[in-house]
Amino acid sequence: MPAAITTSPAIRSRxxxxxxxxxxxxxxxxxxxxxxxxxxxxxxxxxxxxxxxxPFSRSMVEALFGIALVTAGSSALNQALERRTDRLMIRTAQRPMAQHRVGLVHGLLIGFLLICGGSLYLSWATNMITGTLTLLTAASYVGVYTPLKRITTLNTFIGAFPGALPPLIGWTAARGIIEWPAVALFAVLFIWQFPHFMAIGWMYREEYAGAGIRVTASQKPLGWAAKSTAIQAIFYAVIMIPASLWLVPLGVDGKLYGVAALALGLWYLTASIQFAKIAGDPENPDARKLARHLLKVSVIYLPLLLAAMMLDARGRLFF
Structure with a gap:
């Protein structure tokens, strides 16, 4: 068991x-x-x-405010459960609960208040289905995904479900019902997460292994872990293309969005294929650079795809 990462004197002073x-x-x-x-x-x-x-109304502000409250509460409870694990990793060691700047009871109280208050507010401000879905998202993220991170690598797949629910929740806040376009939005975000998290897992695989967090990239032997990580990144990048294009036949978006989604999907796939080079030589120092490149592409890809969706919604702006 590695020693906890302590705060440097300079950081303690600050x-x-x-x-x-x-x-x-x-x-x-x-x-x-x-x-x-x-x-x-x-x-x-x-x-x-x-x-x-x-869409630009008081209702949008109310919906996003309630969703933000529940998200904040989920993050607080996540840090409460992972406060010891966070101390073992450089990227999380300075979180307030890991450093005991916020106590366990304090953090739990904040988390539960935000989740319960946000869910109730959403039920009142939007509709019952939105409040319920948001509460279930928080419960599955904190109560299922977070504990599984120390048990099985399947946590990534299971955690992708609550991670993909926000656009569906946004849809129900506006429409009050779950429809196929909302399911398509869920599918887009669900699939997008895998190349993104494969890249993160590879970049921090040693930290994850030291902290006892199970990710594909930290498994042994290293060659098998690299191949499995690369295959998953490519597989999901491939199916990301038809998933993103599904919004066109559903009538949510028009032809311009279809062209943009195809181009962005091919870009994401290309970055994933480049990342797959880690399977050939996982110990090569450049492997981390390939992972970082895929991570950068993933965080640029999603906002661009969402922007294209919104600009060409129902094809009304351009066609």
Whole structure:
């Protein structure tokens, strides 16, 4: 068992001046929360256009506010459960609960209040199905995915379900019902996660292994782990193309979106194929660079795809 990563004197000095509000902000995992809000907002936008109403209204603000509350609460509970594991990895060692700047009871209280309050608010501000789905998303993320990270590599597949629900939740907030376009949005985000997480897993495989977190890239032998990681990245990048194009026959988007989705999908696939070179020489120092490149492509790909969806929604802007 590796020793916990401690805070350097310089960091301890700075942390003494940090405020409770800044620690609260770190508990919400701002990047994750932002991605959830963006994807949920895209689902809400497309759902509103389906209904023929303006998406830019008070309802959108209310929906995204409630979703943001539940997301923040889920992140807080996630850090409460992983506070010991977080101390073992450089990338997470300075989180407030890992460093005991926020106590366990304190963090749990914040998490439960935000999740319960956000779900109730969504049920009141939008509809019951949206509030229920958001609560189930938080429960599966915290109660199922998080514990499984130390048990099986299947945690990535299982965790992709709550990770893909935000755009579907955004759609139900606008429409009040689960429809095939909402399922298609779920499928897009579900599939997108795998090349993205394969890249992250490979970049931090040693840290994950040291902390006891089970990811494909950290399994032994290394050659098998590299091949399995590469195959999964390519497989999901391939099926990402038809999944993203599904929105066209469903009538959500037009031809311009179809062209953009195809081009972006081929770009994502190319980056995944390049990443697959790790299978040939997993110990090559350049393997980490290939993973970092795929990660960069993945975080650019998704916002561009969502932007294309929204700009050409139902083909009304260009065709």
């Amino acid at each position: 942390s003494g001046f940090s405020t409770l509000l800044s620690d609260y902000a770190l508990l919400t995992k701002p990047r994750v929360s932002l991605m959830v809000i963006i994807t949920a907002g895209a689902g809400f936008y497309l759902g509103c256009l389906r209904s023929g109403i303006s």
